[in-house]
Amino acid sequence: MLTPMQIIKNKRAEAVHRIIGKGYLSTRRVYVGMATCEIAAGSKDVMQVFRQAIADGVTDVYLSQKGCAGRCNLEPTVEVIEEGKIPVKYGRVSPQRARDIVERHLKKGEVITEWMI
Amino acid sequence: MDDLKKGMEVTEAKFKLTLCDGTACIHKHSKELLLAVESELDKHGLRQAVKINLSGCLGMCKDGPILIVNPGFVMYGGVRVEDVPEIVQSHLVDNKAVTRLIISPDYLYNRFFRVFGDVDFFGRQMRICLRNCGIIDPENIDDYLALRGYEALAKALEMMTPQEVVDEVKKSGLRGRGGAGFSTGLKWEFTAKQVSDRKYVICNADEGDPGAFMDRSAIEGDPHTVLEGMIIAGYAIGASKGVVYIRAEYPLAIKRLEKAIAAAREHNLLGSGILGSNFDFDIEIRLGAGAFVCGEETALIHSIEGSRGMPRPRPPYPSVSGLFGKPTLINNVETWANIPVILLDGADWFSSIGTETSKGTKVFALAGKVHNTGLVEVPMGTTLREIIYDIGGGIPKGKMFKAVQTGGPSGGCLPEQYLDTQIDYESLAKAGSIMGSGGMIVIDEDACMVSLARFFIEFTQDESCGKCTPCREGTKRMYDILTRITEGKGRPGDIELLERLGGMIKRASLCGLGQSAPNPVLSTIKNFREEYEEHIHAKTCRAGQCTAMLSFTVNEKCIGCGACKRVCPVAAVEGARREKHRILPDKCIRCGQCYEACKFDAITRA
Ligand SMILES: Cc1cc2nc3c(=O)[nH]c(=O)nc-3n(C[C@H](O)[C@H](O)[C@H](O)COP(=O)(O)O)c2cc1C
Numbered sequence: 001m002l003t004p005m006q007i008i009k010n011k012r013a014e015a016v017h018r019i020i021g022k023g024y025l026s027t028r029r030v031y032v033g034m035a036t037c038e039i040a041a042g043s044k045d046v047m048q049v050f051r052q053a054i055a056d057g058v059t060d061v062y063l064s065q066k067g068c069a070g071r072c073n074l075e076p077t078v079e080v081i082e083e084g085k086i087p088v089k090y091g092r093v094s095p096q097r098a099r100d101i102v103e104r105h106l107k108k109g110e111v112i113t114e115w116m117i
Numbered sequence: 118m119d120d121l122k123k124g125m126e127v128t129e130a131k132f133k134l135t136l137c138d139g140t141a142c143i144h145k146h147s148k149e150l151l152l153a154v155e156s157e158l159d160k161h162g163l164r165q166a167v168k169i170n171l172s173g174c175l176g177m178c179k180d181g182p183i184l185i186v187n188p189g190f191v192m193y194g195g196v197r198v199e200d201v202p203e204i205v206q207s208h209l210v211d212n213k214a215v216t217r218l219i220i221s222p223d224y225l226y227n228r229f230f231r232v233f234g235d236v237d238f239f240g241r242q243m244r245i246c247l248r249n250c251g252i253i254d255p256e257n258i259d260d261y262l263a264l265r266g267y268e269a270l271a272k273a274l275e276m277m278t279p280q281e282v283v284d285e286v287k288k289s290g291l292r293g294r295g296g297a298g299f300s301t302g303l304k305w306e307f308t309a310k311q312v313s314d315r316k317y318v319i320c321n322a323d324e325g326d327p328g329a330f331m332d333r334s335a336i337e338g339d340p341h342t343v344l345e346g347m348i349i350a351g352y353a354i355g356a357s358k359g360v361v362y363i364r365a366e367y368p369l370a371i372k373r374l375e376k377a378i379a380a381a382r383e384h385n386l387l388g389s390g391i392l393g394s395n396f397d398f399d400i401e402i403r404l405g406a407g408a409f410v411c412g413e414e415t416a417l418i419h420s421i422e423g424s425r426g427m428p429r430p431r432p433p434y435p436s437v438s439g440l441f442g443k444p445t446l447i448n449n450v451e452t453w454a455n456i457p458v459i460l461l462d463g464a465d466w467f468s469s470i471g472t473e474t475s476k477g478t479k480v481f482a483l484a485g486k487v488h489n490t491g492l493v494e495v496p497m498g499t500t501l502r503e504i505i506y507d508i509g510g511g512i513p514k515g516k517m518f519k520a521v522q523t524g525g526p527s528g529g530c531l532p533e534q535y536l537d538t539q540i541d542y543e544s545l546a547k548a549g550s551i552m553g554s555g556g557m558i559v560i561d562e563d564a565c566m567v568s569l570a571r572f573f574i575e576f577t578q579d580e581s582c583g584k585c586t587p588c589r590e591g592t593k594r595m596y597d598i599l600t601r602i603t604e605g606k607g608r609p610g611d612i613e614l615l616e617r618l619g620g621m622i623k624r625a626s627l628c629g630l631g632q633s634a635p636n637p638v639l640s641t642i643k644n645f646r647e648e649y650e651e652h653i654h655a656k657t658c659r660a661g662q663c664t665a666m667l668s669f670t671v672n673e674k675c676i677g678c679g680a681c682k683r684v685c686p687v688a689a690v691e692g693a694r695r696e697k698h699r700i701l702p703d704k705c706i707r708c709g710q711c712y713e714a715c716k717f718d719a720i721t722r723a
Contacts, residue, residue, distance in 0.1 A: 001393065002393060003271075003275050003393070004270070004271035004272075004274040004275040004391075004392035004393060004394055005268075005271045005272065005275045005276075007271065007392045007393055008262075008267050008268050008270070008271035008392060009268075011262050011267070011384060012262050012263060012265070012266075012268075014262075015258070015259035015260075015262035015263045016259075016263045018259050019259050019260065019263060033251065035333075035334060035337040035338060035369070036330075036333065036337060036367070036369045036370070037330070037334070039369070064254045064257075064260075065254050065255075065256070066251050066252060066253060066254060066255070066338070067249075067250045067251050067252075067253070067255045067334065067337050067338020067339060068250060068251055068334045068337065068338055068492065069247075069250060069251025069252070069338075069492075070238075070247070070250070070251065070334070070491040070492030070493060070494075071238065071489070071491050072490045072491040072492070073488075073489060073490045073491065077251075086188040117238075
């Protein structure tokens with residue numbers, strides 16, 4: 001018989017395994033804010049841009065949604081996290097900006113400082 | 118765009134250092150440390166390239182003094198004055214972190230500050246309740262599990278008796294975040310002590326304050342932490358059923374809760390024999406129709422039972438006789454979200470944060486005339502000024518601060534002299550407002566305080582359930598009087614009448630709605646009485662918001678372009694082209710469109 005602690009630790013290990021299986025260890029992780037406020041500011045379209053980019057062949061990207069971190073006046077927000085680098089957080093991301101982030105940041109590795117929070 | 122630019126300016130410093138300035142760290146010579154850092158920076162000529170922030174207690178006292186270097190959120194602990202030259206040389210000059218001093222404590226809170234980035238906004242915050250919000254995918258239980266999710270539950274089931282769980286919550290000093298601030302541990306204890314065949318646990322996610330969205334964001338960003346808190350409570354008080362009461366106006370939060378509940382059931386975190394123990398618990402969702410009064414606990418219980426949402430006298434309190442007459446533990450969303458952290462990081466740690474009477478953090482929905490609107494979570498004891506100016510970035514467009522409103526329709530407005538008030542239940546009450554559930558609206562010079570009071574009383578008179586006459590009729594009368602004051606028809610004695618009515622409503626109402634409804638009016642009378650007097654006696658509104666008291670006239674600058682004539686919706690402007698125009702006072706509805714349209718400053722608003 002496993003104890004609750006042992007069970008939960010197993011569950012955690014499995015969860016981590018599943019997350020990694022979905023590509024979490026990709027070099028880049030992209031998080032799009034998807035709370036009511038972010039969606040109202042247009043984040044669904046932004047999400048779509050990134051989904052499409054992955055469908056169109058941008059590789060090595062782990063895409064996920066996230067809740068609201070509290071920066072209401074700068075929404076929608078998008079975060080690009082690369083291992084060993086400082087996380088980059090973009091504010092007021094329109095679909096056009098999202099396309100530029102795909103082209104410039106994800107494809108060419110350029111951090112677009114003027115949109116950073 | 119302005120805000121983005123503003124953000125850019127500050128990030129021009131190459132590094133940002135955050136030094137913990139809590140009492141414990143000061144004790145460990147953090148002040149000397151600051152001086153040492155400053156002189157070392159001077160030595161290297163780095164003063165311009167480095168920005169130093171002091172933060173309140175970071176809750177890591179045993180590892181203090183703490184020094185955090187951003188970007189990168191490298192956290193140094195136990196830093197001594199002797200270590201400073203090495204940190205500056207190696208980290209700030211050679212760009213190599215000093216590994217021997219880096220700490221990565223295994224606390225649940227604040228662990229993602231690195232990811233939040235944005236030190237100015239997040240630097241003074243402390244995230245316990247919102248620790249995962251904006252970090253994890255709320256619709257994927259794996260994300261929560263990976264971050265020690267449900268470990269607090271497992272710990273309770275395996276290593277703690279129900280009584281020990283109650284004791285731990287009691288020891289933490291946590292108080293209800295739904296408004297009244299009652300000790301959570303005591304409430305758990307009362308409910309645990311009741312002997313009954315059935316007990317209930319309720320999460321109050323009604324969130325009726327206009328403009329508040331703390332609870333919605335918490336659920337949307339991290340639904341599992343609320344569920345985990347409730348399950349732990351079920352174990353502690355001996356309940357097997359939980360209900361989340363949430364307003365139907367929150368569809369996304371509801372969807373995420375439903376998903377979270379389904380996933381928790383799949384993982385045997387809900388249901389029977391949770392995690393191999395013999396404890397059973399399940400949670401269901403009940404939707405509210407969005408009535409403010411249904412956030413009041415007894416009305417909420419009636420609403421779940423299928424009756425009309427009306428409060429009833431207490432005692433008996435819900436902990437004795439609640440849902441279907443059974444002992445019921447009801448807490449707010451934010452209260453629940455604190456529970457897993459208390460169990461894992463410990464009650465001792467939790468109670469080290471905050472003030473004498475109020476422990477932990479509070480989430481605020483910062484709104485109104487402030488640069489950075491948004492959700493902030495700060496340690497108790499943070500001052501209003503720090504929230505508005507340091508985190509909020511101050512008032513936009515160079516306007517003057519006028520007041521800050523906390524507590525929504527039950528709270529009050531505090532003017533400038535209260536800005537250094539510390540956030541805790543007692544201090545805010547002493548200043549004449551309340552903590553409330555976390556609404557915080559910043560008001561600048563452009564706002565009319567009478568109109569503001571009228572707005573809140575309009576809300577409460579509309580939301581009054583009608584059971585108590587003073588609340589039902591009294592708030593209506595207050596609304597009528599305020600309306601006539603804003604229309605320039607105020608009478609001498611109206612202020613005193615408002616005060617008398619307000620006092621009566623407060624004393625003679627059954628529930629918190631009526632007992633607090635006059636607060637916005639009474640507190641604005643107390644702090645801004647001269648504005649009321651101006652409206653009544655001089656028939657003027659200094660903010661220019663009460664348009665009924667304005668008059669519009671055309672002055673000498675008029676060139677007769679006709680712009681005002683074209684926009685006037687009621688044809689109250691006359692005059693031939695190229696000749697001075699005239700506004701007909703009888704026809705004018707004082708909408709101000711001509712004033713906006715004139716390019717020559719030729720319309721006088723008085
Ligand atoms: C008019 C009125 C509205 C209320 N609305 C809420 C609400 O929206 N959310 C909430 O948690 N508590 C609300 N409360 C407070 C609840 O009655 C109750 O005190 C609270 O849910 C207890 O939880 P806590 O101890 O965790 O704060 C309201 C009270 C009154 C009088």
